[in-house]
Amino acid sequence: MDMFRTTEEWEQEIGQQLGRMRLLQNIDQRVLAERAGVSLNAVKNLEHGKGSTLRSFIQVLRALGRIEWLSSLSPEVSISPMQILESRKRTPRQRVSRKKGVPGA
Numbered sequence: 001m002d003m004f005r006t007t008e009e010w011e012q013e014i015g016q017q018l019g020r021m022r023l024l025q026n027i028d029q030r031v032l033a034e035r036a037g038v039s040l041n042a043v044k045n046l047e048h049g050k051g052s053t054l055r056s057f058i059q060v061l062r063a064l065g066r067i068e069w070l071s072s073l074s075p076e077v078s079i080s081p082m083q084i085l086e087s088r089k090r091t092p093r094q095r096v097s098r099k100k101g102v103p104g105a
Helices: 007-024 029-036 040-047 054-064 068-073 081-088
Strands: none
Touching (some): 029 040, 029 054, 054 068
């Protein structure tokens, strides 16, 4: 199940998908690096699941024509003014009756 994957497993999966997309477009790593404006090592690291910067990842996605991946990661969230008002409504406080102390005690 996806929720139980480790970070390393996700890096491997995403890297493999990037490599498959690159091969489907029949380009080598060096050409992809040039198109993306990143180093060859950045492409290799991404494809081998060894990590890279977010900036390199985005540039590689652009070069592969797959920028829509990012839209699926961060869909636009819209909040209506009514939702904001509803979230600010407070529940009424309960009154606490306190007994006064007994005189002379």
